[in-house]
Amino acid sequence: MSAAGLALAGVSAAYRGTEVLHDVDLDVARGELLVVLGPSGAGKSTVLRVVAGLEPVTAGRVLIAGRDVTALRPGRRDVSMVFQSYALFPHLTVAENIAFGLEVRDVPRTAARERARAAAETVGCAELLGRRPGQLSGGERQRVALARALVREPAVFLLDEPLSNLDQALRVEMRTELRALHDRLGATMVHVTHDQTEALVLADRIAVLRDGRVEQVGTPDEIWRRPASVFVARFVGSPAMNLLPAGALTPAGDAPPLPATGRQLGFRPEAVTLTDPASDGDGGPAVTDRVEVVGEDAYAYLTLPGGHPVVARVPAARRPAPGSAVRVTVRWSDVHVFDAASGQRVDPA
Amino acid sequence: MSAAGLALAGVSAAYRGTEVLHDVDLDVARGELLVVLGPSGAGKSTVLRVVAGLEPVTAGRVLIAGRDVTALRPGRRDVSMVFQSYALFPHLTVAENIAFGLEVRDVPRTAARERARAAAETVGCAELLGRRPGQLSGGERQRVALARALVREPAVFLLDEPLSNLDQALRVEMRTELRALHDRLGATMVHVTHDQTEALVLADRIAVLRDGRVEQVGTPDEIWRRPASVFVARFVGSPAMNLLPAGALTPAGDAPPLPATGRQLGFRPEAVTLTDPASDGDGGPAVTDRVEVVGEDAYAYLTLPGGHPVVARVPAARRPAPGSAVRVTVRWSDVHVFDAASGQRVDPA
Amino acid sequence: MRGRGRGPAPLPEGALRVWHTLGAAFVLLVFVPPLVLLVSGSLTQPGLPPAPTPQLVPDPLATVGYEQAVALGGLLRASLNSVLVAVVAVPLSVLVASLAGFAMARLAPRTTGTVVAASLVALMVPATALLVPRFAIFRVLGLTDTLVPLVAPALVGTSPLYVLVYYLAFRALPAELYDACLVEDLSPVRTWWRMALPMVRPVTAGLTALTFVLTWSNFLDPLVYVYDRDLFTLPLALRSLSVLDPTNFPVFLAGAVVATVPALVVFVLAQRRFLHTPDRNGR
Amino acid sequence: GSGSSDGGPVRLLVFGAPEELAAYRTLITAYEKARPGSRVQLVEASDRKDLLARLATSVAGGAPPDLFLMNYRFYGQFAAKGVIEPLDDRIAGSQELDRADYYPVAMDAFTWNGKQLCLPQNVSSLAVYYNRTLFAKYGVPEPKAGWTWNDMVQTATMMTRAANGAVIKGTESEGAALRPVVHGLGVEPSIIRLAPFVWSAGGEIVDDPAKPTRLTLDGPAAREALKNLVDLRQAYGVTPTDEEVEAEDDESRFANGRLAMLMTSRRATTNFRTVTGFEWDVAPLPVYRQPVGVLHSDAYCMPTGAKNKAAAWRFLEFAIAEEGQRIIAATGRTVPSHVEVANSTAFLDPTQPPRNAKVFLDAIPTVRALPTVSTWPEIEDVSYGILENAMFRGDRLDDVIRQLDTETRPIFARGEQG
Amino acid sequence: MTPDTRSRRQLRLMLAPYLVGLVGLVLLPAAVTLVLAFTEYDLLRAPRFVGWDNVTELVGDPVFRVSLLNSLVFALVAVPLRLLLALGLALLLHRRGPAVGSARTAAVLPTAVPEIAYGLLWLWLLNPLYGPINQVLRLGGENGLTVLGRTPPQWLTDPTDARAAIILMSLFTIGETFVVLLAARRALPADVYEMAAIEDATGWDVFRRITLPLMTPVLALLLIRDAIGSLQFSFVPAFVVTDGGPPPYATTYLSLFVYRNAFEYLRYGYASAATLVMILLTVAAVVLQWRLIRRYRGFYGV
Numbered sequence A, B: 001m002s003a004a005g006l007a008l009a010g011v012s013a014a015y016r017g018t019e020v021l022h023d024v025d026l027d028v029a030r031g032e033l034l035v036v037l038g039p040s041g042a043g044k045s046t047v048l049r050v051v052a053g054l055e056p057v058t059a060g061r062v063l064i065a066g067r068d069v070t071a072l073r074p075g076r077r078d079v080s081m082v083f084q085s086y087a088l089f090p091h092l093t094v095a096e097n098i099a100f101g102l103e104v105r106d107v108p109r110t111a112a113r114e115r116a117r118a119a120a121e122t123v124g125c126a127e128l129l130g131r132r133p134g135q136l137s138g139g140e141r142q143r144v145a146l147a148r149a150l151v152r153e154p155a156v157f158l159l160d161e162p163l164s165n166l167d168q169a170l171r172v173e174m175r176t177e178l179r180a181l182h183d184r185l186g187a188t189m190v191h192v193t194h195d196q197t198e199a200l201v202l203a204d205r206i207a208v209l210r211d212g213r214v215e216q217v218g219t220p221d222e223i224w225r226r227p228a229s230v231f232v233a234r235f236v237g238s239p240a241m242n243l244l245p246a247g248a249l250t251p252a253g254d255a256p257p258l259p260a261t262g263r264q265l266g267f268r269p270e271a272v273t274l275t276d277p278a279s280d281g282d283g284g285p286a287v288t289d290r291v292e293v294v295g296e297d298a299y300a301y302l303t304l305p306g307g308h309p310v311v312a313r314v315p316a317a318r319r320p321a322p323g324s325a326v327r328v329t330v331r332w333s334d335v336h337v338f339d340a341a342s343g344q345r346v347d348p349a
Numbered sequence C: 001m002r003g004r005g006r007g008p009a010p011l012p013e014g015a016l017r018v019w020h021t022l023g024a025a026f027v028l029l030v031f032v033p034p035l036v037l038l039v040s041g042s043l044t045q046p047g048l049p050p051a052p053t054p055q056l057v058p059d060p061l062a063t064v065g066y067e068q069a070v071a072l073g074g075l076l077r078a079s080l081n082s083v084l085v086a087v088v089a090v091p092l093s094v095l096v097a098s099l100a101g102f103a104m105a106r107l108a109p110r111t112t113g114t115v116v117a118a119s120l121v122a123l124m125v126p127a128t129a130l131l132v133p134r135f136a137i138f139r140v141l142g143l144t145d146t147l148v149p150l151v152a153p154a155l156v157g158t159s160p161l162y163v164l165v166y167y168l169a170f171r172a173l174p175a176e177l178y179d180a181c182l183v184e185d186l187s188p189v190r191t192w193w194r195m196a197l198p199m200v201r202p203v204t205a206g207l208t209a210l211t212f213v214l215t216w217s218n219f220l221d222p223l224v225y226v227y228d229r230d231l232f233t234l235p236l237a238l239r240s241l242s243v244l245d246p247t248n249f250p251v252f253l254a255g256a257v258v259a260t261v262p263a264l265v266v267f268v269l270a271q272r273r274f275l276h277t278p279d280r281n282g283r
Numbered sequence D: 001g002s003g004s005s006d007g008g009p010v011r012l013l014v015f016g017a018p019e020e021l022a023a024y025r026t027l028i029t030a031y032e033k034a035r036p037g038s039r040v041q042l043v044e045a046s047d048r049k050d051l052l053a054r055l056a057t058s059v060a061g062g063a064p065p066d067l068f069l070m071n072y073r074f075y076g077q078f079a080a081k082g083v084i085e086p087l088d089d090r091i092a093g094s095q096e097l098d099r100a101d102y103y104p105v106a107m108d109a110f111t112w113n114g115k116q117l118c119l120p121q122n123v124s125s126l127a128v129y130y131n132r133t134l135f136a137k138y139g140v141p142e143p144k145a146g147w148t149w150n151d152m153v154q155t156a157t158m159m160t161r162a163a164n165g166a167v168i169k170g171t172e173s174e175g176a177a178l179r180p181v182v183h184g185l186g187v188e189p190s191i192i193r194l195a196p197f198v199w200s201a202g203g204e205i206v207d208d209p210a211k212p213t214r215l216t217l218d219g220p221a222a223r224e225a226l227k228n229l230v231d232l233r234q235a236y237g238v239t240p241t242d243e244e245v246e247a248e249d250d251e252s253r254f255a256n257g258r259l260a261m262l263m264t265s266r267r268a269t270t271n272f273r274t275v276t277g278f279e280w281d282v283a284p285l286p287v288y289r290q291p292v293g294v295l296h297s298d299a300y301c302m303p304t305g306a307k308n309k310a311a312a313w314r315f316l317e318f319a320i321a322e323e324g325q326r327i328i329a330a331t332g333r334t335v336p337s338h339v340e341v342a343n344s345t346a347f348l349d350p351t352q353p354p355r356n357a358k359v360f361l362d363a364i365p366t367v368r369a370l371p372t373v374s375t376w377p378e379i380e381d382v383s384y385g386i387l388e389n390a391m392f393r394g395d396r397l398d399d400v401i402r403q404l405d406t407e408t409r410p411i412f413a414r415g416e417q418g
Numbered sequence E: 001m002t003p004d005t006r007s008r009r010q011l012r013l014m015l016a017p018y019l020v021g022l023v024g025l026v027l028l029p030a031a032v033t034l035v036l037a038f039t040e041y042d043l044l045r046a047p048r049f050v051g052w053d054n055v056t057e058l059v060g061d062p063v064f065r066v067s068l069l070n071s072l073v074f075a076l077v078a079v080p081l082r083l084l085l086a087l088g089l090a091l092l093l094h095r096r097g098p099a100v101g102s103a104r105t106a107a108v109l110p111t112a113v114p115e116i117a118y119g120l121l122w123l124w125l126l127n128p129l130y131g132p133i134n135q136v137l138r139l140g141g142e143n144g145l146t147v148l149g150r151t152p153p154q155w156l157t158d159p160t161d162a163r164a165a166i167i168l169m170s171l172f173t174i175g176e177t178f179v180v181l182l183a184a185r186r187a188l189p190a191d192v193y194e195m196a197a198i199e200d201a202t203g204w205d206v207f208r209r210i211t212l213p214l215m216t217p218v219l220a221l222l223l224i225r226d227a228i229g230s231l232q233f234s235f236v237p238a239f240v241v242t243d244g245g246p247p248p249y250a251t252t253y254l255s256l257f258v259y260r261n262a263f264e265y266l267r268y269g270y271a272s273a274a275t276l277v278m279i280l281l282t283v284a285a286v287v288l289q290w291r292l293i294r295r296y297r298g299f300y301g302v
């Protein structure tokens, strides 16, 4: 890992005595883009606020570019931030909002306005420059907030769900822009999102947060292919990974023998293949409960004989009819094994 | 279509003289769930505000349950609404916020609190009942706003991006809850979202809005399979549908002859098959620019000889390496034909 | 709605606290001495020649001033009347002001503009210009020599300024909150009562305190409208103490203390509202 | 019956310090006891300005009090405007009142266009209060009847003392540590204090006492009297400086034993009777050529708009007649206008200071009244400012006199007189 | 969104008591008084119409001119000082902290003292020889002088010092302004300030670019109110403490001039004319300020 762009060492934080971050360790390399994922209320925003210096830590240290900034005031930490609530200045126009950070840093007015316009163009709100936040739609506000963060070149960008109110198309576009910007500036970025695709596509690494603790940090590939726990496994991926007690289903392929108890098997809907119950081959029987069609894909919600639910992704064109019986096959190579008690991953020895 | 739950007839609306809705016609059947899709700033929120009576129409009529409510005040329209910005009352606790609509309707206090608790449980924020909005995370606030809307049983629910700040897992859960609630109550719902999956899974029908005009209304299947225009085609689906001038690529299958000019061909990344350029078969040659991996899937960004970009979805395991040459095949049955000038769909005669 | 969380610390907590505490201490140093002197002065023995050097704790300490003030000025009866007036006038005034301010924030700009202009004009009219015509009005209504004329200013919110302050406060609430109330079919009155008024609680607390003080220290009105000594309010009683000769300053300072204490209590209570209700941002 | 005819109580508007108001309450209690069923409501103002504001608004508003008490110097503005009910008929019809019982100088002061508008309760004049204990301490002879202005200046000079008891001159000590601890004399620079000396020196205050049009302080006698008054501060430094006056007014300075002599009216007696630390007495005013006093007198007046005139008159009769006058005189506040009461022990009470109370009575034959032109209050205010500056700031005498003339002339012109 | 008919009716009803009060107790009486400005009216006899005579006389009246000047000077000095002081205090004390609560209470305490009592208090405080203020000033000095060897201020006898004293008195009664500003400041959204903190905006920048513009409406209102208030400066201090002196008219403000003429000299018509002039002046001042604020608001666009 290259020089630390940002590091949290044993950071805890609390709101009025209730601890919401517990001993969080995070290292973000200089120029890395870290995506923070986690359920609502997990403490994602709090992590960003701690980094920005908006919340004091109750324990631990925050380092930016190798410098201990724990005691530094926000303005001295050289970060820029998109707030989940946007935090636009209601009395300033879009242009003034974007240029604010520059103007208070004594960038000459015209230069500031020029850069503001450029940033606004990046996020596609150049035609709104003269409006006030109150006159913008939700997505427009969010874009202004993003432009305001992007107009500067700080050591660390903190983006709290910066694309949540954008439509898919725009989001894909902005995502690409963000990535390009990141690569161009070589900036360290921490990006909170709940959009999996965004996380998987954008991130150099992903940190999964749960109840104020870091559950796993890894590349998107690691997170996807080697989730460290049941929580990560089920949290990433939609519909969530299927989870069965070992024994409920025998995967196909050269599966090692598993103790029947104390283990859980996880496999994604994509790892499930449905075949005609009439056809032969291995795989267990199942009944289709309902089917969701999402464009080209369809998700079949099945029930195994033991009453265990399983979701399978199938091409929309070849989806089973609800109520129909199918045969379920799961490739062993796509199966994850977890300890039933701790939920931790168990790698076949 | 059953009795109208909600109808907009030729509705226009304006903010300070700037018209943002132009002659919008929409019919939502009683008990139907309509999802409104559209780019940021298209006027989605405005549609909801017009229905709720928060913005006056400059032309046209709004009917709820067959009753002309155009001149009625919001409270008399029997709607409940989730605001994009939540609009929680900061001085009230979560419980009071949720029960607000009931208590002001003189539901006895205990009954109101009971129903509020139930609604809070539905959205999974029962443990927050005693907090104030200022002490909640973004997603928690959104859930409270949702609970506040769901606690009543109005003629029409208006939900403005009610799930945008939730994580994927919770969102899937809430989506299911919403659908179940909708089915149980038989309520008419208008739901604004920019999450395609949400739209496709949840909607009875989808209305695509563009610059204040209705571009297409149809079932998710229709929207997906028979987009009425280039705009709809590209807006729905991610990555967006590929679009090539007719002639740039010859689809496989029994394609009818097309005029070489004046037409555009659209096909989704899922309709593209990549084969080894060495293998034979039809399909044109292409070069892989970059590859995005999203879990089990990967998106390959290709360039055709004419310089036209094409995106293909391939299994992550079999993705081509960036820079490598591939052969591209598109099934004719998955190709959409549009008029190049108007962008309108052209169905093969 | 925006804003979250508790007050952030744009400066590291420590430095910030020091600054604020220093500032607060400075304020205390400047504003408290006059009142301490008021109290210490009131505890001086009346009738003695003035001390040539400053005395924070008077020597001898005497409460004679209070006894004389109460006896000479009829302070007890006057206090009772003042309380009576305040108990009626202050809530009424706050009610009128907040209702009017709310209505102005919600009515069409043109109506509001007219009322704002009229209120500003009303602010410009000196109190002395109103005494005589008002007297005539009250006489026609048969209200002179009652406490009603002292309550009457409540109808203008005691000062049109307070109506305007309410107006600005209500106007500053996020539009979505009003929208949410509209969707819930709240009538304006109920929107005012259930949403708007609780949202501006600090304003109400502050204005209540100010209204109380204005009502409490109203001097011209009782001077002109009240004849009966039994209807005298505290300022009038104080006024009669003010003609005592200067060596009796402990007596009128004692009167001043008596007249000030209730106002102080109200202020401290209101201040508690300020301090202990979290503001819009949960601080 | 003797109850009030219109039901409501008689409303009597007065002003005064708390002790004075207590005196009026005593009077009212006595009246209500003497005439069961009658009720009088005291409407209290704290000072003259308050009283005027009340009176004016209530008259304008159409609900004036039934009676008010007012000094002759200030009643002119009401008299001229016809809002005071003439009392001649009632006096004539009264069993209890006889004009002849009263000092004519007081009665005349309240006569407007030949009509008796108000009935005076007191007739006072200026006197010199002096601190006998101090005089004894420094061995200076006490003032005595017939003393001259120069005697007074000399006495005052002798009585102006530093902390160590040495005679000092107040002018040298401006701003320095050696402020006199005892000043020789206290006198305020106002027309009403100046007037008796102008008259005594043979001058006039106004050109025509009946129909004044200007102040005539430019006459040689008036000028001399004025100069001498100013010199008390400017040349001899026997009176306190303005700063000292603001810090502690003359009356308290006297009551605190740090002023040897104070020139003021009977009004101060109530206050001084509470003094315990020293003995005091009064002496007549010093004279230039002939002894002249200046009238101080307050009277009960009845507004024409009063609702309760009959009842008000009954109270007025009581207050002005012997019994009422005795009650008020006993409080020390007044020199009774009723000749008999004035000469009785009710006033000349030997058990109460001042022993020399007769000084006030002796002065009565020599007192003169100031003009009662309706704008007189304004004239007094304007001239007071100018005189204050003359006395304390030492403005040039010629300027002062010119200023007094030019600034008051238009006010005289506006005035109306009876 | 304009409210519907029922709401409008209700809103009007809510406004009604205030309007009744405004018209019945203020505007109508004020109109009566202003009409009387063109009459000779002594409160005792019926008014007599005299046209512009009163105004003409005012123009030539040196006392009026002095009062006017006094009022203007007072307004020009005291209004900005008071507003700045109150704003400073509000910003200093808007967040919690040790001693902050007490400091807030302390800052409003002087306002809580009834006017008359306040006047009496200062009369004593300002006493040139025995008043605590001068006693403190004289500490360490000799011969009744201050440490610097100067005579302490002659609060009640020197015209300039007396004017300063009145202004000083007025600086302590900023409770009302302070309370309103404090409430306004506490209503501002916190996240906006967090944003500014991240941008490392200096205290000055935050003040100039965020706090000030966001508080402009309230500040404007208070400024106008204070300007109005000081022109007709509640006359109690001048009335109780200096009685318009030191001579001749060092602290005779318009309000005192009006009061004296109306109620001591019974020249109500004349006083009304002065009131009229006073109101016209105030209107002019308000319009001027309004314009300045408008320009400023145009700049910040509140």
Ligand SMILES: Nc1ncnc2c1ncn2[C@@H]1O[C@H](COP(=O)(O)OP(=O)(O)OP(=O)(O)O)[C@@H](O)[C@H]1O
Pocket (backbone or CB within 6 Å): A134, A135, A136, A137, A138, A139, A140, A165, A167, B015, B016, B020, B038, B039, B040, B041, B042, B043, B044, B045, B046, B047, B084
């Ligand atoms: N109060 C307003 N004043 C002026 N223009 C407004 C106002 N509110 C919205 N607009 C404009 O109206 C258009 C439609 O706004 P609307 O809020 O309906 O968009 P939307 O479809 O909800 O967008 P988003 O997905 O970003 O929330 C936008 O161009 C927006 O800028």
Ligand SMILES: Nc1ncnc2c1ncn2[C@@H]1O[C@H](COP(=O)(O)OP(=O)(O)OP(=O)(O)O)[C@@H](O)[C@H]1O
Pocket (backbone or CB within 6 Å): A015, A016, A020, A038, A039, A040, A041, A042, A043, A044, A045, A046, A047, A084, B134, B135, B136, B137, B138, B139, B140, B165, B166, B167, C004, C005, C006
């Ligand atoms: N001001 C506050 N006071 C008390 N608790 C708070 C406050 N702000 C947040 N919390 C709590 O702290 C926890 C973490 O909050 P945080 O905002 O970091 O969540 P998050 O991960 O950003 O969630 P979301 O995705 O919903 O925005 C939550 O349980 C929340 O309820």
Ligand SMILES: [Mg+2]
Pocket (backbone or CB within 6 Å): A044, A045, A046, A084, A160, B137, B138, B139
């Ligand atoms: Mg968050």
Ligand SMILES: [Mg+2]
Pocket (backbone or CB within 6 Å): A137, A138, A139, B044, B045, B046, B084, B160
């Ligand atoms: Mg929207």
